[in-house]
Amino acid sequence: MSKTTWRGIAAALLGIALAFGCSGPRLSDQVGFGIWAANRDLWDEAIFRWRKVLTQEPRSVAAHNNLAVAYEKKALWEEARKEYEAALKLDPDNPWVKSNYENLLNNLEPDKKTDEDESGKDEKK
Amino acid sequence: MKRNSLSLLLLLLLLMGCGRDLYRKVRLELPAYSPLHPDEFQEVFLTDFLIAKTPEGFDLNRELAAFFVPEIERRLGLPVNAQRIPLENEASIGKPDFWQALSPGPLRRLYVTGKAELTRKIRKSILGEVPGEDPFTPQRKVAERTVFSLSLHLFLIQGDNGTVLLDRNFKESKTYTSPEQRTDFAFYDLAQRIKTKLFRLISNEERIQERYLLLK
Numbered sequence: 351m352s353k354t355t356w357r358g359i360a361a362a363l364l365g366i367a368l369a370f371g372c373s374g375p376r377l378s379d380q381v382g383f384g385i386w387a388a389n390r391d392l393w394d395e396a397i398f399r400w401r402k403v404l405t406q407e408p409r410s411v412a413a414h415n416n417l418a419v420a421y422e423k424k425a426l427w428e429e430a431r432k433e434y435e436a437a438l439k440l441d442p443d444n445p446w447v448k449s450n451y452e453n454l455l456n457n458l459e460p461d462k463k464t465d466e467d468e469s470g471k472d473e474k475k
Numbered sequence: 476m477k478r479n480s481l482s483l484l485l486l487l488l489l490l491m492g493c494g495r496d497l498y499r500k501v502r503l504e505l506p507a508y509s510p511l512h513p514d515e516f517q518e519v520f521l522t523d524f525l526i527a528k529t530p531e532g533f534d535l536n537r538e539l540a541a542f543f544v545p546e547i548e549r550r551l552g553l554p555v556n557a558q559r560i561p562l563e564n565e566a567s568i569g570k571p572d573f574w575q576a577l578s579p580g581p582l583r584r585l586y587v588t589g590k591a592e593l594t595r596k597i598r599k600s601i602l603g604e605v606p607g608e609d610p611f612t613p614q615r616k617v618a619e620r621t622v623f624s625l626s627l628h629l630f631l632i633q634g635d636n637g638t639v640l641l642d643r644n645f646k647e648s649k650t651y652t653s654p655e656q657r658t659d660f661a662f663y664d665l666a667q668r669i670k671t672k673l674f675r676l677i678s679n680e681e682r683i684q685e686r687y688l689l690l691k
Contacts, residue, residue, distance in 0.1 A: 385688050412689035419686045425506040446498045446687035453684060457508045
């Protein structure tokens, strides 16, 4: 085979390797399994899977974030807040974690607020 | 040419592999956070509200009690004591000692209190121009509207330690075409709106919200 052909084969193999390497997690791994469970409303199972991820990968932003969502679903507000904060500590610029965290804080907002509605509608008679 | 094709193939494979989504957007029914846990209380007391303003002849305190007592009983499942407790001034609301002194017994009490104001105003609206006696000089047609506004600064206070569980301002307004609109009917309309917002706030009803699950 010529040098060009060998180079071509090498490049193709490299590309295939990169494709698999860059690919998202297969459902068989714990993060994906947790999402599979969450999609079926099996939140206790999802929590178990994501906690398992953290025992092996404590710096997993996905596991911290997803665990926080699961805790919100179960009304465990402080646990949810801690997991979001852990995720943001690891990845402060993650837009999805930030969005989730802001939504949680909006739900837990301080009591002092004004609900005002100036309807000004005329009553039709 | 061959080199370019190989480069393109490599780039394509790279994009296929690395172009996957990193997140999944989901819509979930999440329970709402409520500062109030009704199962921690045995009874509710409604105090007199501090009234800033009310139309002449309308007992705003009596009407607030008549409206909210059955609603609180129904929504929280707690008995509401009809004994009205006078509130001397605004400073009392923020004093834990004041509420603790009112709660000597073993039963855990929740106090509903605050400030209220009901106003009635007449507004004139210009509806347009109509021919007058002089056809060359149009006159403005003016209509009167009655505007009622109900402001309620509501506090929910835990009796045994004086902790303020909820501190919220509500304000609702409505305009009526009739200048003779009755105050009690208008109060009912406005109180209904406040009631809806209040109980949405203190109940744990689930609401649909969006969240992002990360895939890696």
